[in-house]
Amino acid sequence: MPSLSPPPMLQFDAVAMRYADGTEALKSVSLAIPRGQFCVILGSSGAGKSTLLRMANGLVEPSQGSIRFAGQAVTRRNLAQIRPRIGMIHQQFNLVARATVAANVLAGALPGLPLWRSLLGLYPAALQDQACALLEAVGLRPEHLTRRASALSGGQQQRVGIARAFMLAPPLVLADEPVASLDPQASHDVLELLRAQARQRDTTVLCSLHQVDLARAFADRIVALRDGVLVFDGPPAAFDAATAQALYRRGDAPRPARPSPPPPHAAFPHAPTLEAA
Numbered sequence: 001m002p003s004l005s006p007p008p009m010l011q012f013d014a015v016a017m018r019y020a021d022g023t024e025a026l027k028s029v030s031l032a033i034p035r036g037q038f039c040v041i042l043g044s045s046g047a048g049k050s051t052l053l054r055m056a057n058g059l060v061e062p063s064q065g066s067i068r069f070a071g072q073a074v075t076r077r078n079l080a081q082i083r084p085r086i087g088m089i090h091q092q093f094n095l096v097a098r099a100t101v102a103a104n105v106l107a108g109a110l111p112g113l114p115l116w117r118s119l120l121g122l123y124p125a126a127l128q129d130q131a132c133a134l135l136e137a138v139g140l141r142p143e144h145l146t147r148r149a150s151a152l153s154g155g156q157q158q159r160v161g162i163a164r165a166f167m168l169a170p171p172l173v174l175a176d177e178p179v180a181s182l183d184p185q186a187s188h189d190v191l192e193l194l195r196a197q198a199r200q201r202d203t204t205v206l207c208s209l210h211q212v213d214l215a216r217a218f219a220d221r222i223v224a225l226r227d228g229v230l231v232f233d234g235p236p237a238a239f240d241a242a243t244a245q246a247l248y249r250r251g252d253a254p255r256p257a258r259p260s261p262p263p264p265h266a267a268f269p270h271a272p273t274l275e276a277a
């Protein structure tokens with residue numbers, strides 16, 4: 001009998017990435033992220049986190065392996081259909097500094113609009129209502145709507161970034177180090193907000209972070225990359241101090257996480273195997 005369970009929201013099958021200059025950013029990474037999960041990618045600078053995230057919406061095409069979004073292969077040909085269904089949050093917010101907060105949030109709807117509407121900036125009333133509701137949901141006030149994005153604090157700008165990412169109610173949001181430019185309190189607040197918005201909408205989130213404590217506090221699941229190799233995949237409770245130390249230690253070659261029956265959690269096919277020295 002065919003299985004009735006839905007496909008993972010995002011699936012990487014043995015993806016590898018070698019850039020034109022020969023840099024091997026990812027080496028045969030396999031990962032399946034179920035719907036509604038808040039999955040955090042950890043790893044030191046250059047580990048391959050952004051490369052993996054950018055593969056999910058076709059900004060980077062893998063040299064080997066394949067990616068599926070909601071069961072559909074991500075290929076150059078179907079990117080136009082897939083991109084409106086994937087929200088993106090950036091480290092440097094990527095807002096248009098001189099445009100108003102309202103215009104920046106509405107810009108999140110552009111991938112779903114006909115070209116003529118985008119060119120004229122003519123947003124249907126329903127999208128304008130959605131932008132106002134999202135701004136309220138992320139804790140911004142009506143007076144912020146007409147303010148230039150550059151006149152907001154970093155934390156407020158990232159709130160605008162979150163509202164923009166949810167404009168088209170995407171089932172998947174990619175967040176590439178969304179709090180790397182923020183102070184600790186703003187980082188905590190922004191992640192709390194992102195997680196709450198995702199929970200409310202049953203949105204899957206794949207989020208790269210540098211801060212282990214924030215990953216532990218907010219993730220449903222942590223995956224860790226080291227030199228392009230997936231070295232940990234498990235629940236936050238399993239990502240202990242020794243595992244963190246081993247992840248960020250310089251020198252020795254990474255050992256891939258192996259499937260190890262029985263798995264520590266049904267949702268995590270790879271047991272944590274990154275061992276401390």
Ligand SMILES: Nc1ncnc2c1ncn2[C@@H]1O[C@H](COP(=O)(O)OP(=O)(O)OP(=O)(O)O)[C@@H](O)[C@H]1O
Nearest residue numbers: 019021023025043044045046047048049050051052
């Ligand atoms: N366009 C590119 N051309 C060549 N090499 C690249 C390119 N983009 C990334 N790399 C390299 O690929 C490796 C992984 O980079 P990536 O940005 O994915 O890592 P990261 O874990 O996100 O790092 P960071 O935390 O510093 O953002 C690094 O060695 C990086 O220099």
